[in-house]
Amino acid sequence: MTTTADYPLHPDAEVQDANIARIYDYYLGGLYNFAIDREKAERIKSMLPSVDLLARANRDWLRRSVRYLMGEGIRQFIDLASGLPTAGNTHEVAHAIDPRARVVYVDNEPTAVRHGNDILAGEPFAAMAGVDGKDARQVWAHPAVQELIDRDQPIGVVMGGLLVFVQDHEDPAGVVAAYRDALVSGSFIAISHLSVDTADAQTCEQVDRMIAAYRAGVNANLYTRDKATFTSWFDGMQLVEPGVTLMADWRPTPGQDVDAQTPSRQLGYGATGRIV
Numbered sequence: 164m165t166t167t168a169d170y171p172l173h174p175d176a177e178v179q180d181a182n183i184a185r186i187y188d189y190y191l192g193g194l195y196n197f198a199i200d201r202e203k204a205e206r207i208k209s210m211l212p213s214v215d216l217l218a219r220a221n222r223d224w225l226r227r228s229v230r231y232l233m234g235e236g237i238r239q240f241i242d243l244a245s246g247l248p249t250a251g252n253t254h255e256v257a258h259a260i261d262p263r264a265r266v267v268y269v270d271n272e273p274t275a276v277r278h279g280n281d282i283l284a285g286e287p288f289a290a291m292a293g294v295d296g297k298d299a300r301q302v303w304a305h306p307a308v309q310e311l312i313d314r315d316q317p318i319g320v321v322m323g324g325l326l327v328f329v330q331d332h333e334d335p336a337g338v339v340a341a342y343r344d345a346l347v348s349g350s351f352i353a354i355s356h357l358s359v360d361t362a363d364a365q366t367c368e369q370v371d372r373m374i375a376a377y378r379a380g381v382n383a384n385l386y387t388r389d390k391a392t393f394t395s396w397f398d399g400m401q402l403v404e405p406g407v408t409l410m411a412d413w414r415p416t417p418g419q420d421v422d423a424q425t426p427s428r429q430l431g432y433g434a435t436g437r438i439v
């Protein structure tokens with residue numbers, strides 16, 4: 164039976180089910196997960212042994228992207244499919260540079276939003292919005308976005324893994340385009356995504372099993388995409404250097420490639436587009 168003693172928030176919470184955001188937090192080495200999450204996380208990891216390094220490579224890409232955008236003068240962010248606002252997430256990176264940078268995290272999973280609100284209590288410049296990140300109109304209409312984000316100024320929209328959860332018939336390109344068309348010039352969209360383009364046969368098989376374990380474990384459907392599809396999502400934007408690369412190769416910090424030695428290094432693309 165899961166206990167809540169190991170979780171620093173919600174001492175009275177009843178935790179019956181594992182949760183994607185907390186599984187991800189576990190992979191990142193965070194504190195915000197329960198035994199039930201760790202069991203599911205280990206089951207998924209038994210399918211793709213380097214899945215935790217893949218998560219870390221994705222979060223490292225996100226951090227480098229946010230730092231890059233801060234360097235470009237961006238001071239307001241919408242982080243779609245954020246997971247928990249911890250383990251070095253967007254507001255932590257932005258506030259290390261400018262404590263008044265504004266960040267709204269968007270996650271459609273109510274438990275992640277509840278945990279996130281607790282974690283952000285007392286943070287005047289960061290908030291959680293519990294809406295579907297696929298639906299730009301819902302995001303713009305959310306009170307936290309209305310309060311913290313000035314749509315007349317450039318915004319950094321971060322989609323770290325959002326489209327992995329979006330099926331083809333839900334039109335991932337259209338999801339990106341709806342944000343692109345609503346952003347003022349000088350804004351940016353940063354996207355990462357799971358891909359098996361350059362993975363060997365064994366790793367592809369492990370990814371298939373990992374996807375099946377996510378479906379069985381937490382009822383989440385994940386999709387892989389190829390480089391051409393990923394690149395097409397930046398239509399109408401100016402890709403910033405170095406363009407579309409493996410996540411680990413996008414403006415890497417020398418000596419900090421967490422995933423250098425594992426097959427999962429091949430499993431994700433990252434890129435950032437500027438709205439012109």
Ligand SMILES: C[S@@+](CC[C@H](N)C(=O)[O-])C[C@H]1O[C@@H](n2cnc3c(N)ncnc32)[C@H](O)[C@@H]1O
Pocket residue numbers: 183184187221222225243244245246247269270271272275294295296297322323324325328
């Ligand atoms: C892999 S985790 C967070 C990854 C994090 N963005 C990063 O790049 O490090 C994915 C999160 O996306 C959320 N999610 C999935 N589909 C979503 C959607 N349509 N809208 C908002 N959040 C979504 C899940 O609830 C989960 O917390």
